[in-house]
Amino acid sequence: MPHVSAPQPALPQRVRRALARGLLSAGARAKRAVSRAAGDEPPELSPALEGLPPYPVVAYFADTPLQAYQLRQWLPVLERVAERHPLAVVTRQWDLTEQLRAATDLPVLFALELDGLRRLYEQIDVKVVVYVNNGWRNFQSLIYQRALHVHVNHGESDKISMVSNQAKAYDHVVVAGRAAVERHRRALINFDLDRLVVCGRPQLDLDVAPTLDPLPGRRTVLYAPTWSGEDDANNYTSVDRYGVAVVRALLDRPDVRVVYKPHPRVLTAEDRGVATAHAEIVRLLAAAGPPHLRPLKSDVLGLYGATDLLVTDISAVGLDFLYLRPDAPLVLTDRHTDRARLVAEAPLAGAVDVVDGDTVGDLAGLLAKNLAADPRHDDRARLRDHYFGLARGESSRRFLEFVDDCVARRDALVAPLPGQGPA
CATH class of the missing domain: 3.40.50.11720 (3-Deoxy-D-manno-octulosonic-acid transferase, N-terminal domain)
Known part of the structure; x- marks a missing residue:
């Protein structure tokens, strides 16, 4: 009996138009078209190019x-x-x-x-x-x-x-x-x-609506760790090493409100150690109840205004806090317990206290010192200028003017390509 191919579904008009425009490679057209006809993929292969205005x-x-x-x-x-x-x-x-x-x-x-x-x-x-x-x-x-x-x-x-x-x-x-x-x-x-x-x-020049108010009678400590990165070289998270200990030490203090805001990718971590520690931190805070908070999906910048002490890892979180809240202390972590390497790679580490394998045993004392005073204030001020060096508002002005310059220079720099007319 001769082989008979199963009939293919009729293609929607939008798919036929896209194929006619050549927006799919020849080898992928049939597969994509059938998949789209079945409703499995987006209704557009590409923007309808006709009539699109210029976007410089x-x-x-x-x-x-x-x-x-x-x-x-x-x-x-x-x-x-x-x-x-x-x-x-x-x-x-x-x-x-x-x-x-x-x-x-x-x-x-x-x-x-x-x-x-x-x-x-x-x-x-x-x-x-x-x-x-x-x-x-x-x-x-x-x-x-x-x-x-x-x-x-x-x-x-x-x-x-x-x-x-x-x-x-x-x-x-x-x-x-x-x-x-x-x-x-x-x-x-x-x-x-x-x-x-x-x-x-430039992002830090913009006002972010506060999502956390100060709590009378308690100081707010924000624990905002990063995720574990794509590989070991980019793994700076403290969640699996010190996270549970940090939260336990803070919950032991009756004068503190603990706010836990990890990197968004901690919430979907595939690393078993990070996932297990994150779940334990969430459990501890849930068991402790109010006023402790877990704004897991909030914008971390909206939490800074009410924060009296930040505990974080090597990431943008600590430097953003340094820029926006130079008046408030912060504590860094180091999962590698290599202070010389840490300070060489992250100058901020030389201006703050660090939680690592050598200091985690006295975590309560380290946190108490930074809650009682701000012993590294002057060191942080110096480092803030080293990292940023611009007054708030100046970043946006510089960036906008830089984009203006790029748009203007492009027309002066671009040369006709072979077979094309002038730019």
Whole structure:
């Protein structure tokens, strides 16, 4: 009996239009079309290119909703950029596209595949592409030759992931201050430091609605640890090493309100030690009851105003607190118990007390000292200038003017490509 192929479902008109535009590679067309016809994938393969206006500035983000916190913190700044230059967010994940369209008034454009991304960039005549992380799909966007590519990262911290050879791929890398410049000088060989543009932290210039009020009669201690990173070299979390001990020591004090706000990726940790310790911390706080809090999904910046002491790891959290609350003490952790290495890689560690394997035995005394006074205030003030060095408000002005300059320079710098007319 001859083989008879099963009939294929009729393709929706939107899929036929997309295929006609060539937005899918030939090898993927049939698979994608059938999947979309079954309702399994997004209703758009790419933006409807016809009629799209120019967007001289693009914020490119190719990762999933799990990493979306990296982009979300930039949205208020990007909205200010959009007041000066039309700006669109370009994504590569449909579920994130839907979320962002509900979260911002900025246009959010979706390009599934590389060819669609190229066509999109050509249609909107993008001049500056901004990147908030080092996701591997950034290199697909970097293929586009007629724009300036600017990396801004999603925070300022002393993590090793903040300095990568990937920085060499961008025309400019926006950094916070002198500490970041020195970080690049120490870590990278054959890197042109002139690519670095010091702009402070524009996100911190914006007012964040407070989500925590002071509690009369109690001092508030915020424990805000980071996650375990993509690999051991980027693992700075204290959750599995000291987290339970920190929370227990704080709960033993009747004059303290404990607020636990871990990195969002601690909540979905696959590392068994981190997941187990996180669950125990949540259990301890639930058992202790009010006034202790677990605002697990709040914006950590909204908690700073009512915080009397911060306990955190090497991450952007500590440096943001240093910038916004120079009047309040903070304590760092070091899971590696290597003070010389810690201070060399994170200058802030030389201006604060540190919880590590050598000091965790006297955790109660260390916390009591920082709650009773602020013994390292002057040291922190010096380091704040080293990391940022700008008055609040100056960062935003510098960044906006930098984007203005990039937009203007692009037209002067771009040269016609083979087979194309003038820019």
